[in-house]
Amino acid sequence: xxxxxxxxxxxxxxxxxxxxxxxxxxxxxxxxxxxxxxxxxxxxxxxxxxxxxxxxxxxxxxxxxxxxxxxxxxxxxxxxxxxxxxxxxxxxxxxxxxxxxxxxxxxxxxxxxxxxxxxxxxxxxxxxxxxxxxxxxxxxxxxxxxxxxxxxxxxxxxxxxxxxxxxxxxxxxxxxxxxxxxxxxxxxxxxxxxxxxxxxxxxxxxxxxxxxxxxxxxxxxxxx
Numbered sequence: 001x002x003x004x005x006x007x008x009x010x011x012x013x014x015x016x017x018x019x020x021x022x023x024x025x026x027x028x029x030x031x032x033x034x035x036x037x038x039x040x041x042x043x044x045x046x047x048x049x050x051x052x053x054x055x056x057x058x059x060x061x062x063x064x065x066x067x068x069x070x071x072x073x074x075x076x077x078x079x080x081x082x083x084x085x086x087x088x089x090x091x092x093x094x095x096x097x098x099x100x101x102x103x104x105x106x107x108x109x110x111x112x113x114x115x116x117x118x119x120x121x122x123x124x125x126x127x128x129x130x131x132x133x134x135x136x137x138x139x140x141x142x143x144x145x146x147x148x149x150x151x152x153x154x155x156x157x158x159x160x161x162x163x164x165x166x167x168x169x170x171x172x173x174x175x176x177x178x179x180x181x182x183x184x185x186x187x188x189x190x191x192x193x194x195x196x197x198x199x200x201x202x203x204x205x206x207x208x209x210x211x212x213x214x215x216x217x218x219x220x221x222x223x224x
Contacts, residue, residue, distance in 0.1 A: 006054075007047060007050045007065075008065055008068060013043065014043050015071070015072045017076065018079070020036045021034075021080045025084055031196070037081075041185070077107070078111075081133070084138070085147075095144075095148050103155055106155040109158065110125055110127075110158040111128070121165070123164040124164075136207075139198055165216055167181050177213075
């Protein structure tokens with residue numbers, strides 16, 4: 001039972017990372033904010049494995065680990081990225097509230113769908129990867145108008161019932177997906193560490209996995 005509580009504490013620690021990232025955003029320490037979000041991403045990618053190993057649902061059946069996971073994910077995947085959109089003006093100042101609000105409200109809906117995560121390991125609709133979208137926008141210095149259009153389009157995509165694979169539990173191409181995901185994670189950390197002067201080769205190379213993920217999701221979803 002002690003190990004099960006440790007796993008829940010491990011998951012909950014992302015809330016502290018969200019607080020540290022928020023403080024960094026307000027201090028305009030954007031690199032530090034992304035480092036805290038990267039640490040939260042590592043926790044999110046690994047706590048499920050630990051939860052299954054600890055059999056938390058059996059040992060602590062009255063404690064809702066899935067709800068805890070959703071709470072901390074909303075903070076690190078949605079709220080802090082929306083804060084970054086405002087603080088570093090990724091969109092024009094007049095559009096900050098509408099765009100950030102669309103991110104927050106659409107994901108609030110997405111996180112509360114009963115089929116947000118399906119039993120066969122898919123996400124329904126855009127899975128609120130705002131942290132990654134905002135990161136690439138910031139690093140690539142994409143135009144504010146383009147950023148606003150993409151963010152609003154993705155907010156709409158939350159409501160579209162297209163399935164996206166669960167990277168670590170996908171029933172198709174799991175070994176390839178996990179391997180590419182690990183390599184991408186390492187590349188992403190290197191990109192964050194290099195901020196603000198990022199190697200173009202490393203940056204563009206890091207886009208291979210997101211492109212693979214979208215293509216795999218569309219291909220598997222179409223067949224289903």
